[in-house]
Amino acid sequence: MPVILELILKSLVLIFVLLTGFAYMSLVERKVLARLQARYGPNRAGPFGLLQPLADGLKLIVKESITPKSVDVPIYFLAPVLVVIPALILFAVIPVGPGDLFQLASKVNVGVLYVLGVMGVAVYGIVLAGWSSNNKYASLGGLRASAQLISYELGMGLAMVTVVLMAGSMSMADIVAAQLPTQFGGVLGWFIFRQPVAAVVFAITALAETMRSPFDLVEAEQELTAGYMTEYSGMKFALFFMGEYVKMIAVSGLFATFFLGGWSGPFVSEVPLLGLVYFTIKVIACLLLMILVRATLPRVRYDKLMAIGWKTLMPVMLANVVITAVLIVIGVPGYK
Amino acid sequence: MNELLVYILLGAVSVVAALGLLFSRNAIYAALFLVLNFGVAAVFYLLMNAPFLAVIQISVYAGAIMVLFVFVIMLLGAEQLPAADTGVRIKASRFVIIAGVAVLVASVMYALLTQSSGEAATYASDPAAIGVMLYTQYAFPFEAVSVLLLAAMVGAVVLTTRDAK
Amino acid sequence: MPWKTVCVLKLIHTVMDLYLPIFVILAIASGLAGLIVVISIVFGPRKRAQVKAKLQPYESGMNAIGQGQRRFPVRFYLIAVLFILFDVEVIFFYPWAVAFRQLGLYGLIQMLVFVGILFAGYIWVWKKGALDWETMDK
Numbered sequence: 001m002p003v004i005l006e007l008i009l010k011s012l013v014l015i016f017v018l019l020t021g022f023a024y025m026s027l028v029e030r031k032v033l034a035r036l037q038a039r040y041g042p043n044r045a046g047p048f049g050l051l052q053p054l055a056d057g058l059k060l061i062v063k064e065s066i067t068p069k070s071v072d073v074p075i076y077f078l079a080p081v082l083v084v085i086p087a088l089i090l091f092a093v094i095p096v097g098p099g100d101l102f103q104l105a106s107k108v109n110v111g112v113l114y115v116l117g118v119m120g121v122a123v124y125g126i127v128l129a130g131w132s133s134n135n136k137y138a139s140l141g142g143l144r145a146s147a148q149l150i151s152y153e154l155g156m157g158l159a160m161v162t163v164v165l166m167a168g169s170m171s172m173a174d175i176v177a178a179q180l181p182t183q184f185g186g187v188l189g190w191f192i193f194r195q196p197v198a199a200v201v202f203a204i205t206a207l208a209e210t211m212r213s214p215f216d217l218v219e220a221e222q223e224l225t226a227g228y229m230t231e232y233s234g235m236k237f238a239l240f241f242m243g244e245y246v247k248m249i250a251v252s253g254l255f256a257t258f259f260l261g262g263w264s265g266p267f268v269s270e271v272p273l274l275g276l277v278y279f280t281i282k283v284i285a286c287l288l289l290m291i292l293v294r295a296t297l298p299r300v301r302y303d304k305l306m307a308i309g310w311k312t313l314m315p316v317m318l319a320n321v322v323i324t325a326v327l328i329v330i331g332v333p334g335y336k
Numbered sequence: 337m338n339e340l341l342v343y344i345l346l347g348a349v350s351v352v353a354a355l356g357l358l359f360s361r362n363a364i365y366a367a368l369f370l371v372l373n374f375g376v377a378a379v380f381y382l383l384m385n386a387p388f389l390a391v392i393q394i395s396v397y398a399g400a401i402m403v404l405f406v407f408v409i410m411l412l413g414a415e416q417l418p419a420a421d422t423g424v425r426i427k428a429s430r431f432v433i434i435a436g437v438a439v440l441v442a443s444v445m446y447a448l449l450t451q452s453s454g455e456a457a458t459y460a461s462d463p464a465a466i467g468v469m470l471y472t473q474y475a476f477p478f479e480a481v482s483v484l485l486l487a488a489m490v491g492a493v494v495l496t497t498r499d500a501k
Numbered sequence: 502m503p504w505k506t507v508c509v510l511k512l513i514h515t516v517m518d519l520y521l522p523i524f525v526i527l528a529i530a531s532g533l534a535g536l537i538v539v540i541s542i543v544f545g546p547r548k549r550a551q552v553k554a555k556l557q558p559y560e561s562g563m564n565a566i567g568q569g570q571r572r573f574p575v576r577f578y579l580i581a582v583l584f585i586l587f588d589v590e591v592i593f594f595y596p597w598a599v600a601f602r603q604l605g606l607y608g609l610i611q612m613l614v615f616v617g618i619l620f621a622g623y624i625w626v627w628k629k630g631a632l633d634w635e636t637m638d639k
Contacts (some may be wrong), residue, residue, distance in 0.1 A: 307632070
C-alpha cells in the first residue's frame with residue numbers, strides 16, 4: 001500500500017527532524033545562555049561545539065541504567081515513554097507548508113481539540129514518574145508538575161477557543177487559511193495582531209505546559225532536587241529531557257500556526273517550499289524567545305504560579321472570548 | 337478483511353484492558369488500564385465517524401477525570417488493595433452484583449442493537465453541525481449542564497475547605 | 502455479515518484515510534520511545550556487586566526515612582476537581598466557537614447565560630479561598 005508507505009516515510013522524517021531539532025536546541029540554548037552570562041558555553045566537541053549533542057547522547061547511552069530498589073518497576077519504565085510520545089505526536093496536526101506534501105493530518109476537523117487532548121494525556125508520564133519512583137522529592141515534584149499542567153491547560157484551552165472562534169474551524173489547515181494575507185489586511189491578518197491578548201496568554205501557558213522557566217518549578221533544585229526525574233538516569237533521563245524539548249518545538253509550532261500565520265508568507269503560492277522555510281523561521285524565533293525568557297526571568301513561587309493560572313489567566317481569557325464574540329456579532333472589520 | 341481485523345483487534349484490546357482493570361490489585365494499575373480502555377473507546381468513536389466525541393473522550397475522560405482518579409488514589413494512599421476477602425456472604429454479594437451488571441449491559445446492548453438507526457453518523461462527523469444542534473435544539477439541557485457543574489463545584493469546595501473560624 | 506457490521510467497516514475506510522497519519526506517527530513514536538528504553542538496558546554497563554546504598558531512594562545523601570509515596574494534601578484533589586469542571590466548560594466552547602457564525606446573537610446570549618452561571622460559581626470559589634494556595638488548608 002503506497003499511501004501507508006508515504007505516511008510512514010513522512011512520519012519518520014518528521015520525527016527525525018524533531019529529534020535533531022531537540023539535540024541542537026539543547027546546544028543553542030547552552031550557547032545562548034552562556035553568552036548572556038559572559039561565558040563561552042560548550043566549545044570542545046567539534047567546531048563551535050557542534051558535536052556536543054552527539055557526545056551527550058553517546059554518554060547517556062553508555063551510562064548504567066540504575067533501577068532503584070523501591071521503585072515500581074513497570075511504571076518506572078513506562079513513565080518516560082509516556083512523556084515522549086505525546087510530545088512527538090503533537091506535530092501530526094500542524095501543517096508545515098502549503099499542499100498535501102507538508103502535512104500529515106492538518107485537515108482533521110477536530111485538530112485543536114486533538115492538541116488539547118494530547119496535552120491532557122501528557123500529564124500521566126509526569127505524575128507516574130513521580131509516583132513510581134517512591135521517592136519524596138519525586139512524589140512532590142510529580143504532584144506539583146501535574147497540578148501546574150492541569151491548571152494552565154485551562155488558560156491554553158481558552159486561548160485556543162479564541163483562535164477557533166476567529167477561524168470558525170478547528171482544523172489547523174483552516175486556521176492557517178484564515179490568516180492568509182488575502183483574507184484580511186496583509187500581515188495584520190495574523191491572529192497575533194487581531195488577538196494579542198490570546199497570543200500573550202497562549203505564550204505564557206505554553207511556557208508553563210513545557211515547564212520552562214519561569215515556570216520550571218518542578219526542577220527547583222533548591223527545594224526538590226530534580227523533581228519527578230530524581231531517580232532517573234541514563235537514557236531514561238534523556239527521554240524526559242527529549243520530551244521537554246520536543247514539546248517546546250511543538251508548542252512553538254502551535255504558536256506559529258495559531259498566531260503567526262503558519263507557513264504563510266510572500267511568494268508561497270509560487271514556490272511552495274518557501275512555506276516550509278517561513279514556518280521553520282517562525283518556529284525558531286519562538287524557540288529563541290523561550291531561551292531568552294529563561295535567561296531573563298527568575299522562577300515564580302509555587303503559590304503565585306497557581307494564582308496566575310487560576311485568578312488571572314482564566315478570567316482574562318473568558319472576557320477575551322466574550323469580547324471577541326461580541327465583535328464578531330457586531331461585524332467589526334477583521335472579526336467577521 | 338483488514339477493517340474487520342482492526343475492529344476485532346481493538347475489541348480484544350478493550351476487553352483485555354477491562355479485565356486488567358478488574359484484576360489489578362494495585363489501584364494505579366487499574367486506573368491505567370481504564371485509561372487504555374478509554375483510548376480504545378475513542379478509536380471506536382472515530383470508527384463510527386464521530387471524531388469530535390473521540391477527542392472529547394480523550395480530553396475529558398483520559399485527560400481530566402482519570403487524572404483526578406489517580407490523584408485520589410494517591411491522596412488516600414490506597415494503591416494496594418488488601419488481600420481478597422473470602423467470606424461466603426461477600427462471595428454471594430459479588431455474584432449478585434455481577435449478575436445485576438450483566439443484566440444491565442445486556443439490556444443496553446439489546447436497546448442499541450434494536451433501536452439505533454445509524455443516523456448519528458450523518459452529523460456527528462461535523463463539529464459545526466454538533467454546535468448548531470447543541471445550541472438550538474438542545475439549548476435547555478446545555479444550560480442545565482452549567483447548573484450541574486455549579487453544583488459539583490460547590491460540593492467539591494464545601495467538602496475540602498475548612499471554614500476559618 | 503450483519504448490516505451494521507458492514508456499515509461500520511465502510512466507515513472505517515472513509516474516516517481512517519483522514520486519521521491514519523495520527524495512528525502511524527503514534528505507532529512510530531511509541532516504538533522509538535520503547536527502543537530507547539531498551540537501548541539503555543542493553544548498552545549500559547551492569548555492575549554485579551552493587552553497593553546497597555546505591556539502590557536506595559535519593560534523599561540528599563541521608564538514609565531514606567519511611568516511604569516515598571505518602572498521602573498528600575487535599576488541595577491537589579480540589580485543584581483536580583475544579584480542573585475537570587472548567588475543562589468541561591472549555592470543551593463546550595469549542596463546538597460553539599465553530600458554529601458561532603451560524604448561531605449569531607442567539608448563540609452569544611446562550612453562551613453568556615452559561616458562562617454567567619459558571620462565573621458566579623468561580624467568584625464564589627474564589628471568595629471561599631479555594632484558589633488561595635497557601636491558606637487553603639490552614
